[in-house]
Amino acid sequence: MIHGVLNGLTELHTDKISILHRDLKPKNILVYNETKQPLISDFGSVKQFDIAVGCVSGSKTTLVYTPRESFIDNKYTKQSDIYQVGVSMFQILGGYFPGAYYDWLNEKEKKKFLTVVGGYEQSIFLEKVIQRLVTKNMLLNLESIPKYIDKKIVKVIQRATNPKLNVRYANTGEFMNDLFKIQKRLTNWSESDDIFYATKFNGDEYRVVENKKGFFIEKKGGDWRRKVGFSDSIEPLFEQLNRN
Numbered sequence: 001m002i003h004g005v006l007n008g009l010t011e012l013h014t015d016k017i018s019i020l021h022r023d024l025k026p027k028n029i030l031v032y033n034e035t036k037q038p039l040i041s042d043f044g045s046v047k048q049f050d051i052a053v054g055c056v057s058g059s060k061t062t063l064v065y066t067p068r069e070s071f072i073d074n075k076y077t078k079q080s081d082i083y084q085v086g087v088s089m090f091q092i093l094g095g096y097f098p099g100a101y102y103d104w105l106n107e108k109e110k111k112k113f114l115t116v117v118g119g120y121e122q123s124i125f126l127e128k129v130i131q132r133l134v135t136k137n138m139l140l141n142l143e144s145i146p147k148y149i150d151k152k153i154v155k156v157i158q159r160a161t162n163p164k165l166n167v168r169y170a171n172t173g174e175f176m177n178d179l180f181k182i183q184k185r186l187t188n189w190s191e192s193d194d195i196f197y198a199t200k201f202n203g204d205e206y207r208v209v210e211n212k213k214g215f216f217i218e219k220k221g222g223d224w225r226r227k228v229g230f231s232d233s234i235e236p237l238f239e240q241l242n243r244n
Contacts (some may be wrong), residue, residue, distance in 0.1 A: 002089050003179060004038035005029060009085065010172040012040075013078050019046050022059040022076055024084035026091055047076075054078070062099065063130045064139065068163040071131050082169050086160025093153070094136065096144035101126040104133065137163045148189045148196055148238040152182045187242050196234075198241045209236050218243065 005024070012019045023045040030039045047056040055077040058070030066085040069075050091097040098104060100169050105113060109129055116122050133139040142154055153210060162168040169175040188199045196208040205220040205225070215232035217237055231237055 001029065001031065001038045002085065003034070003176060003183075005040060005085055005088070006133065006172045006179075007040075008178050009081055010176075012014045012046075013081070013172065016053055018049050018051055020049055020056055020076055021046055021081050022056075023065070024081055024088060025065050026088050029088070049077075061128060064097075064104070066130075066134060068135050068137075069165065071135055077165075078171060079165055079168050080171065082175060084159055085175070086157050089141050089160065090105055090142075090157050093149055094144075095157075096141050097226070101130060104139075105129055110176075147235045148198075148242075149237075150182070150242045153186075155186075156182065173212040183226060187221065193204065198237070200241070206241055208234060208241070211232075233236045 009021065009024075011017065014022060021040065021043070022063060023042060024040070028040065028042040030041050031037070032039070033136040045059050047059075047062045050054050055075045058074040058076050059066070065087050067080045067085045069077070081160070102110070102113065105126075113122065113125055116125050130139070140157075142158060145154055145157075156175075159167065159178075160169055162176060169178075185201045187201070190197045194210075198206045198208070200206070207218050207220070207224065208215060209218060211218075213230050215234045215237055216230050217225045217227045217240070228237075228240075
């Protein structure tokens with residue numbers, strides 16, 4: 001899905017079209033039921049940019065997807081679109097991402113919010129909290145991503161959403177190249193009834209289950225057979241199956 005979005009974004013960013021989307025998020029990604037092909041939608045916030053300048057004014061269309069440079073410098077670039085794809089990737093993979101702005105507040109901020117009178121004043125308070133989280137690089141808690149997600153994928157998200165532009169992907173090509181290199185040997189995961197299923201790039205199938213002795217890995221042959229000993233924690237088994 002992310003590859004497809006980046007392909008579309010590459011086309012928008014070409015010198016011929018020179019368009020910045022400025023509102024990329026999961027709700028603006030449509031997916032064909034049959035082919036699973038993603039489509040970028042909702043072009044209400046797009047702006048065409050001057051190739052020589054490379055940026056437009058910042059957009060706060062959806063606050064929690066707004067990159068740091070829009071808050072700090074009121075500018076939006078190709079890298080800002082890349083940031084929004086990174087945030088979307090984090091959300092799609094199950095990272096903590098509440099729908100209501102209020103849920104981003106810590107306990108102290110929630111108590112203070114309740115003392116704020118007036119809808120407009122409350123919205124300003126929420127905007128300041130979100131802006132602080134973004135500018136201090138505290139919005140995304142990478143530890144909240146499910147533990148079976150490969151750490152290489154987490155590093156891609158970390159780079160795509162980095163507040164420092166000299167660290168963030170410079171263009172969609174860099175982003176796609178990293179994903180492609182990882183995806184070739186990636187373990188695919190699914191979960192059903194508290195059992196985690198892993199399919200390796202070579203087709204081997206495993207699952208991580210738990211009994212009274214702890215967590216363990218089973219490999220599928222004619223039936224499921226235990227592959228290794230027991231573990232008190234599930235994370236090392238995820239790491240083991242994610243290794244190439």
